[in-house]
Amino acid sequence: MNTSYLNLIPNQIASLGDLIVSPFVSRYDWKRHIEHSQLPTAIKRVVSTVIKSTRLMRIEKSQVAQELLAHFEDGIQRNKSETELVDDFGDPKVAASLIRNSKLKGRSMFTKIFRGGLWSLLAAIAIYVGLYAYFHAAKPNPSTDYTIELNANIQKTSAADRAWNVYRDVWTKFEFGNEQADSPGQFKEIYYKNRDSNQDGRLMLPTDGAQWDLAVKKLDDSRELLDAFRLGGTRPSFGFELHTDLSQYSAEDIAALFPHYQGRAKDENDFNEVDRTLDRSLVGILLPHIQAMRSAARILHVDTRYALSQGDTERATQDIEAVFGMAHQVTDSQFLICSLVGFAIHNIGCEMVGESLRSPDGHFDREQLARIQTAVGKHSMKEFISFESERLMVKDMIQRLYSDNGKGDGRLTADGMNVYQQFTSSFYTNQPQGTNWVEHIALGLGQPLTLLTAASRKQMSDKADEIQNLIDENFHKPLYTKDVVDVETYKADLDDKFFLIKAFLPATMSLRSAVFRAETEQSAAQIVVAAYLYKMDNGEFPETLGQLVGKYLRSAPIDPFDGQPLRYKRTAEHFVVYSIGGDQFDDGGIPVLVSSYTPTRAATADEIENGNARPQRRGEIRYELNPSVKGDIELWPRAADDE
Amino acid sequence: MKLERELMRGAGPTAVMQLLSSGEMYGYQIVESLAAHSKGVFEMGQSTLYPMLYNLEAKGLVSSTNKPGPNGRERRYYRLTAAGRKRLEQDRQQWLALIEGLGALGVHRSVSPLAWKLSGGLT
Numbered sequence A: 001m002n003t004s005y006l007n008l009i010p011n012q013i014a015s016l017g018d019l020i021v022s023p024f025v026s027r028y029d030w031k032r033h034i035e036h037s038q039l040p041t042a043i044k045r046v047v048s049t050v051i052k053s054t055r056l057m058r059i060e061k062s063q064v065a066q067e068l069l070a071h072f073e074d075g076i077q078r079n080k081s082e083t084e085l086v087d088d089f090g091d092p093k094v095a096a097s098l099i100r101n102s103k104l105k106g107r108s109m110f111t112k113i114f115r116g117g118l119w120s121l122l123a124a125i126a127i128y129v130g131l132y133a134y135f136h137a138a139k140p141n142p143s144t145d146y147t148i149e150l151n152a153n154i155q156k157t158s159a160a161d162r163a164w165n166v167y168r169d170v171w172t173k174f175e176f177g178n179e180q181a182d183s184p185g186q187f188k189e190i191y192y193k194n195r196d197s198n199q200d201g202r203l204m205l206p207t208d209g210a211q212w213d214l215a216v217k218k219l220d221d222s223r224e225l226l227d228a229f230r231l232g233g234t235r236p237s238f239g240f241e242l243h244t245d246l247s248q249y250s251a252e253d254i255a256a257l258f259p260h261y262q263g264r265a266k267d268e269n270d271f272n273e274v275d276r277t278l279d280r281s282l283v284g285i286l287l288p289h290i291q292a293m294r295s296a297a298r299i300l301h302v303d304t305r306y307a308l309s310q311g312d313t314e315r316a317t318q319d320i321e322a323v324f325g326m327a328h329q330v331t332d333s334q335f336l337i338c339s340l341v342g343f344a345i346h347n348i349g350c351e352m353v354g355e356s357l358r359s360p361d362g363h364f365d366r367e368q369l370a371r372i373q374t375a376v377g378k379h380s381m382k383e384f385i386s387f388e389s390e391r392l393m394v395k396d397m398i399q400r401l402y403s404d405n406g407k408g409d410g411r412l413t414a415d416g417m418n419v420y421q422q423f424t425s426s427f428y429t430n431q432p433q434g435t436n437w438v439e440h441i442a443l444g445l446g447q448p449l450t451l452l453t454a455a456s457r458k459q460m461s462d463k464a465d466e467i468q469n470l471i472d473e474n475f476h477k478p479l480y481t482k483d484v485v486d487v488e489t490y491k492a493d494l495d496d497k498f499f500l501i502k503a504f505l506p507a508t509m510s511l512r513s514a515v516f517r518a519e520t521e522q523s524a525a526q527i528v529v530a531a532y533l534y535k536m537d538n539g540e541f542p543e544t545l546g547q548l549v550g551k552y553l554r555s556a557p558i559d560p561f562d563g564q565p566l567r568y569k570r571t572a573e574h575f576v577v578y579s580i581g582g583d584q585f586d587d588g589g590i591p592v593l594v595s596s597y598t599p600t601r602a603a604t605a606d607e608i609e610n611g612n613a614r615p616q617r618r619g620e621i622r623y624e625l626n627p628s629v630k631g632d633i634e635l636w637p638r639a640a641d642d643e
Numbered sequence B: 001m002k003l004e005r006e007l008m009r010g011a012g013p014t015a016v017m018q019l020l021s022s023g024e025m026y027g028y029q030i031v032e033s034l035a036a037h038s039k040g041v042f043e044m045g046q047s048t049l050y051p052m053l054y055n056l057e058a059k060g061l062v063s064s065t066n067k068p069g070p071n072g073r074e075r076r077y078y079r080l081t082a083a084g085r086k087r088l089e090q091d092r093q094q095w096l097a098l099i100e101g102l103g104a105l106g107v108h109r110s111v112s113p114l115a116w117k118l119s120g121g122l123t
Helices: A003-008 A011-024 A030-036 A041-054 A058-077 A082-089 A092-106 A109-137 A146-150 A152-156 A164-173 A210-221 A223-232 A251-257 A264-270 A273-280 A288-309 A313-333 A336-358 A366-377 A388-401 A414-429 A437-453 A457-474 A487-492 A496-504 A508-538 A605-609 B005-020 B027-037 B046-058 B082-104 B113-121
Strands: A191-193 A200-203 A567-570 A575-579 A593-595 A613-615 A633-636 B062-068 B074-080
Touching (some): A030 A058, A041 A082, A041 A092, A058 A092, A146 A152, A146 A388, A152 A313, A200 A288, A223 A288, A223 A313, A313 A336, A336 A388, A336 A508, A388 A414, A414 A496, A457 A487, A457 A496, A457 A508, A487 A496, A487 A508, A508 A633, B005 B046, B027 B074, B046 B062
Antiparallel strands (some): A191 A200, A593 A613, B062 B074
16 A cells, blocks of 8 residues: 555554554555565564564554664665664663553544453353353253152052043043044044034033934944043042153053153154253143043033933932042142043032032932032141142253262253253243244353253252242231231242243242132032032031031032131021122122123123123132222022133 | 663653654664664664553554655654653653753752753754
């Protein structure tokens, strides 16, 4: 470049251009300048030593080199000897140090910022590379098989107490585990088909004409399966040991529960390491029997109607007993989803009891009523809910995401983060993995930074234990007690470094409503059966709840909203049972009215007056304190649930 | 006689600025002029000159340009800036005051040639 032209360019721009291109342009190659000069070798060596020792930028070295070469050339031109010039110049190292200091002082602010930024960038890259290597060096080493702990209780159960031994073969025969919509195991015939809709509706009733006939035929054709349900339903345990790896199930179990499973050999080829890790974690455990048991309860519900229409109260009693047994059986595995399905099945049982007692065909004898009463109250609803498997699930996930230093601690690993991302992606967003390579790279590059932000293995484990303890301390506190720690808010407010807990520990406290609902429904059913027993002995229903306590009820069932006995009122022909509800005020059994348009809120006075209000349905009721929910919860007589 | 290092550090830049106040010069020319006009007092190790020039340039007291000399070879020429001229005037006043102070103490009997040069003798 022409020098005079260079001088016309503003300094900053020239500096920027020179700074950027100087490492690549031969014009700034100071070694070449020295090499090409005509100076004696000794002088060249001095210049070279000085320049090298300055440790300046290449462009600065080039400038200084040219000036020193000109200096010595001037000396030679004035007939100075090589030795004189070298001596007059002085110590090259001292010169280099002085030149360096003066040049550093002379650098423009722009150059300082540019260089500072460059060095910071290089330092950041170096730190990142180190972090990346450190992050990828650690591998998770899952050493505990939590399925052993998970199955411990089931393993203690004798073969004779396991319902699965009764269900399994007949289950396979009737394709009960086949989840395909057109499978005969789906028992579509028991659901009322609305002509205006393709959706399966409520359970079939004897008044449904031709559709009822088809349902009845299906039940008759499936007599062997229903017998197995009735027999198995009386056993104390489902007795099904869970495995993360399907290949660990017996061929008979596979045939019954996973009829479409093609075998591990085929799947292995399709699985990557992340899938395999998830597949083998407790999170990946499949529970196909849970929803199947719910279907079984519905089948028995319809069969109860069928039995009563045939005057077969014994079969109806057995159906009811089996459903309550099934409700308890599904909670064997102690996953929260099992508890929820257990409550649902128990509720089906309560509905069957109420419906059967009110039925004109419900001529149960005393012994049958007593058996029904026993079945209703056999298990505390608190027994149904357990957080044990959720706790194990978090522990298992920690061991699959973190390395293990042998002392209970470790750090987050790359493999672990891939598993976590796959999990959150599949469970929360349902997005397929690996389709967006930009996102894939961004996620991959960002992963090592989690080492700086995520909790260590020990911190994560300790926090999980702390929250578990909080849940244990607060979950079963009475509903009317106000000093309940809001664990969900506590969890939501946790630092993001406990991301695993936020993702894996479910919103357990919100399940309190489900437990109180199940307990209250159970209590009401106990009162109702006791009242019918009372009537059998005394010719009419009791005037007060107190008359049932002793011979018919061990104690008066409690209203969860105030700890007092559930409200019982004798009517002309019958009786009502109700709870005072979330406002903790006894409205005499008048139900909560909700807006027909927006059932999530209480109806306004205008809506009530204009007929745009309706009683709150059972499924809509929240068992929680709420002064704004005016009205009570009707428990008996109960309308059929909205299926 | 050569100056002690510490004295050179203080007086050297003033001497160089004084030389440049008469016009632009390149490195070797400055070395020669200092030796010739200061009777050897400012005969410095040449390696010291260039850092001194870079420092003066960093402070904005001198500026430099690459251009061909009379023999056609390219050299870096230094010239005094306006700020340099102002600074030189201040230095000159300070040196005079110093010399007067030293004289009053009897360190020397008369104004030295150096003081004369610094006070404008070379201009």
